[in-house]
Amino acid sequence: MAKLILNHVSKDFGTGRPAVNGVSLDVREGGFLALLGPSGCGKTTVLRMIAGFEAPSDGAIFLGERLLADPAQSLPPERRNMAMVFQSYALWPHMSVADNVGYPLKVRGVSKDVRRRRICEALDTVRLADLADRRPAELSGGQRQRVALARCLVTQPDVVLLDEPLANLDRHLRQEMEETFREFHQRSGATMVYVTHDQSEAMALATDIAVMSRGELLQVASPQEIYARPEGRLVGSLIGRGAILSLAVPAAAPRKLEWDAICALLGASAPDGGVLADVLVRPEDVRLGGEGAAARVRSSLYEGERYSVTLDLADGQTLRAFSRERPMPGDTVSVTITSAWRL
């Protein structure tokens, strides 16, 4: 196994705007990278280029020292020793569960006995050993998902690719499958690339998150880092549910702002000739009540564990907060912002 390297990879389908534009990315050996972004951002195209279903129109993809693809040549998917869990699972309907799982071994010419043993091991790992003789059509969505995962387990792939694997499952099954994926990653130690538009999935699973938008890579970092210190307005608005305020922050100020600084900025007008900066405020950092700035409650939505509150500040900017009690729309409350991040 080795590091997966994308070097200025672009893909243009001839639609006028490149689907992927100059993406450079290193996935460390044994890493679990989540490609996160809204639909149509090019994340699936990146995944399909890594698998070899599409060839980059510019740039190159390497696995360690080995070139996988550049615009002139491409190693076909069948020679890349990768495995993939497809969004539709892509189980072959005419084969039993065991045959589906064992097919990569059969193609590689592994003897029947060894094959049977490894199929059993793989099915045990995903707790499906009892269903080996069933057809995919007889399985539930979660079971099909696990068969697809077992098919990745039987060979020792260099890279495992997952294309929105949980998109077709209900919420309860998702949590269970997230657990299975994490277990699978720890046990196999394979390099994994996981495409999703669901940030909680990405946060829960990945060791690294790469945020994409409109074909470009915006930021790569660990989940904690990307949540606490997002780069730029796009990442700030894509990750979490924060509000972005325009404040006249002095250029010399630190990026992480405390209440004293924010309090002073809230009332202040724009500096002469200076620029307004985007400041991200997470709802969990907004306190209601006590001494602070005045804000009007625009709406409050009950979410079960708490209320999600939308507030209008005196200067018309919007802020989000959480509250245990229900603030009535139209009420005026005072807010304190304990922490904010300049984007």
Add this chain to the structure above:
Amino acid sequence: MHGYVRPGNSQPIWLFPFIASVVVVLSVLPLMRLAVTGIAAFADGGAIEVLFDRTLWSATYFTLVTAIIGTLVSLAIGSLFAFLLTLTDMPARGALSFLFVLPMMIPPQVTALAWVQMSGPSSPLLKALHIAPPLGSPQPLYSVGGIALLYGVQHAPLVYLALRAGLMNVPRDGMEAARLSGASALRTFRDIVLPLALPGMIAGAAIAFVSCIGNFGIPAILGIPASIYTLSTLVFTKFAAFTDRTFGEVAVLSGVIALISVAGLAVQERALGGRDYRILGQSGAAACLPVGRWRFVFLPVLAILLFFMLVAPFLALLAGSLVPAYGVPLTVETLSFHAFEEVLLRQAITRTAFANSLFLAAVTAIGLLVLSVLAGYLLTRRRDAASRMVASLIEIPYALPGIVVAVAFILVFAAPLPVFNVTLYGTIWIILVAYFASFFAVSLKPVVSAYRQLDPALEEAARLAGAGFLTRLRDIMIPLVAPAAGASVILVFLIACNELTVSALLWSAGTQTLGVVIYNLDDSGGSDLASALSVLVVLMVVAMMLLLEAMAKHLPKGAVPWRS
């Protein structure tokens, strides 16, 4: 570097050149040759003579008149059945629909033979029922009207199917919305159903027209005795009286047929392409109007029509096969199975025909299956101008009348093949190649629709598993398109087995097909034998259609042509 490929392609490099060269042999070469011969005939003046020949113009006239009247008859019968069986809750719709499309699959010369046996002074059936017209009165079907009527019956299913496909798209909620807006049932039909159905109706009429133009069996049996020649029978008689000018003449005649057909096909294309009412949203149920008490009117009407289109001709055919000679009335005393005995056991010619037709049909069906599996993969995976071109080139020989295809292949293969120095003309192989060309599109269609329905991820998963092209073709793709491929085999077998037009021009001693023998037997006065053979053919057709019907629920949509 070893193992690298040109990017962005899942097909092996040999696939496109292979399919393209097959298409060149089956489509491009014959059609080019036909065009070149036609133009050469013009150049040396021979064609001018043909163009001023009265037989050409009278044949063109009869072709157009019979085709137009036939199309109108098809349109009337086909529309009636389509509206009643698609939009209403008529009882026994499935069975009625199956029976109605049967005539389409029955060889036209058999239809003609059956109708001849059903009418006229010598009809064994009418004689048995004592309602035959007096001896010496003319056979009413040996006329322009007779040919047109049979065209109408034979091709009504084509209108039915095209219209039905359009009507299936009429959503029930669309009609309900019209009713809620205050439109009466009749108004709803006029304002909602008809506009949506019109493209299908026009397309169906155009297909029926083209099929009438190319029909050979019906005008051969009904027209030639009355000296009414259509273009296709004229080509046939020109070959019978072969001169050194024949090639040029038939090339020009085929050109005229092809031009009329292309005009018809262009109308169809326009009808389907220009007025694309894509139905918006997902509408679950198709429209279904309650017929209520009207069914006591409609059901007998449909039943009577089916009786005269299907049951009575078949009974006449059966009667004709059970009498010892044409003109003898069928009674308990005269009834004999002599004709079946002759056809199945004694006559060398019918046994040869069975062997030839079964051989040709089997090899065509299986050979085309292999080609279709490869071509279908190519055409669904590769969506560029070149593959669209290949797809239309495969369609052309199927869309053109069989007589044109036959002439084109004679022109290509009359001379010995270069290099090999063997002549295909006069052997069974020329018929085989022409069948491959004519029925490639028939074989391809179910397979392509099966490929289209496959999730591409199924193949991609196999690629990541390490399977190369042939491995995944064998393990993944073929098992998944197998039901459709099976349907395609049966369909091609069925059509090839009953084919007459192509083989009528291409046969020679020893290579007669069933279609040719039925025609020749009837032509030489052996109508009892021809009838017996026809009865067997009809039974075979029905058996194979029932087989396909039984398979239908495992097949992708559109695989079986008479189901939608």
